[in-house]
Amino acid sequence: QSALTQPASVSGSPGQSITISCSGTSRDFTDYDSVSWYQQYPGKAPKLMIYEVSNRPSGVSNRFSGSKSGNTASLTISGLQAEDEAEYYCSSYSSSSTPFVFGTGTKVTVL
Amino acid sequence: EVKLVESGGGLVQPGGSLRLSCAASGFTFSTEPMHWVRQAPGKGLEWVSYISSTSRTIYYADSVKGRYTISRDNVKNSLYLQINSLRDEDTAVFYCARPHSNAMDVWGQGTTVTVSS
Numbered sequence: 001q002s003a004l005t006q007p008a009s010v011s012g013s014p015g016q017s018i019t020i021s022c023s024g025t026s027r028d029f030t031d032y033d034s035v036s037w038y039q040q041y042p043g044k045a046p047k048l049m050i051y052e053v054s055n056r057p058s059g060v061s062n063r064f065s066g067s068k069s070g071n072t073a074s075l076t077i078s079g080l081q082a083e084d085e086a087e088y089y090c091s092s093y094s095s096s097s098t099p100f101v102f103g104t105g106t107k108v109t110v111l
Numbered sequence: 112e113v114k115l116v117e118s119g120g121g122l123v124q125p126g127g128s129l130r131l132s133c134a135a136s137g138f139t140f141s142t143e144p145m146h147w148v149r150q151a152p153g154k155g156l157e158w159v160s161y162i163s164s165t166s167r168t169i170y171y172a173d174s175v176k177g178r179y180t181i182s183r184d185n186v187k188n189s190l191y192l193q194i195n196s197l198r199d200e201d202t203a204v205f206y207c208a209r210p211h212s213n214a215m216d217v218w219g220q221g222t223t224v225t226v227s228s
Contacts, residue, residue, distance in 0.1 A: 003155065036214035038156070045206055045221055046148075046156065051214035089156050093213055098158070099170050100146070105155040 004090055004103035011109040012080045020106045022073040022090030034093040035073040037066055039086045046089065050075060077108070085110045113137035113217050115207050120222035127197050131222055133190040133207030138217075141185035144168075144210050147192050149203040150221075159205070160192065197226045 005023040012018040022035070035053045038046035048057050050066035053073065063078045073092070077084055090103035119131040133145070147159040160181040161170040169181055180193040190207050204223050208215035 034213035038215075040156075045218040046215075047218070048211075048214055048216045051212045051216070055212070057216060091156075091158075091214070098172055100158040100161065102148075102156040102158060 002096075002101070004092065004101055006088075006090060006103040006106045008104070009107045009109065011111055012077075013111045014080055014082065016080050017076060017078040018080060018108065020075045020077075020088055020090075020108070022075070022103045024071055024073075024092060024094075024101070025096075026071060027095045033068070035066065035068055036091050037064075037075045038089045038091065040089065041086050049088075080110055082110050084108060113209075115209065115217055115219035117205060117207055117219040117222035120205065120224045122225045122227060123197050124228050125197060125199065125226055127226075128193070128195045129197065129224060131192040131194070131205055131224070133192075133219055135188045135190065135207075135209075138209070140188040145183065145190045146208045146210060146215055147179075147181060147190075148206045148208055148215070148218075149201075150206070151200070151203045154203075157203075161210075162190070194224070197224075199226050202226045 010018050033053050037050040039049050040046040049060050049064050053068045054066040065076045067074050088106045094101050114136045116134045123129050142164050144163045146161050149157050149159050162181045178195050182191045202225050204221040206221045207219045209217040
């Protein structure tokens with residue numbers, strides 16, 4: 001199975017906005033609005049930040065937003081804070097032989 | 112409180128077997144499908160397997176087909192993952208996770224499997 005493609009790292013200064021991209025094939029994205037995003041700190045379990053492209057679970061800061069255009073999904077973190085420094089993964093249901101796929105992961109660094 | 116607690120990990124020799132467990136509480140486990148996800152040391156998340164609430168529908172990642180078996184016991188509120196013919200590349204933290212709205216909204220803390228002679 002092929003993972004969704006994310007940049008290895010993204011950085012920004014406190015208060016800035018950053019965007020993480022997540023690219024797949026038409027089989028990964030077009031058929032489903034199932035893109036989700038997860039935040040993971042070292043040694044901890046992932047935490048759901050965005051589901052169904054742009055929805056935030058209860059308790060997740062509105063500084064996190066998601067969108068999708070064609071075969072690319074994006075996670076934007078606005079008003080970057082030190083606590084946002086973590087690994088971020090996108091995921092999606094897929095119509096390929098592997099029904100669920102994660103992205104390669106992006107390390108966010110707050111400068 | 113909705114909670115998932117994995118157990119059963121450990122140090123296993125290549126070729127060995129292991130059964131991982133995931134105990135669910137705080138929600139109606141019998142009506143929810145479940146996933147297993149793994150993460151090798153220093154690597155990203157990898158989806159492993161899915162099971163529907165009734166066990167009627169099961170999926171596996173291509174990389175584990177034939178060696179991994181997912182199952183559940185809705186009376187015991189437990190999810191399982193049987194791993195056979197363990198290989199070095201199975202070394203990972205294994206998480207169980209609850210699906211919600213095409214995502215995974217609840218995760219366990221993970222259980223570590225180490226394959227080494």
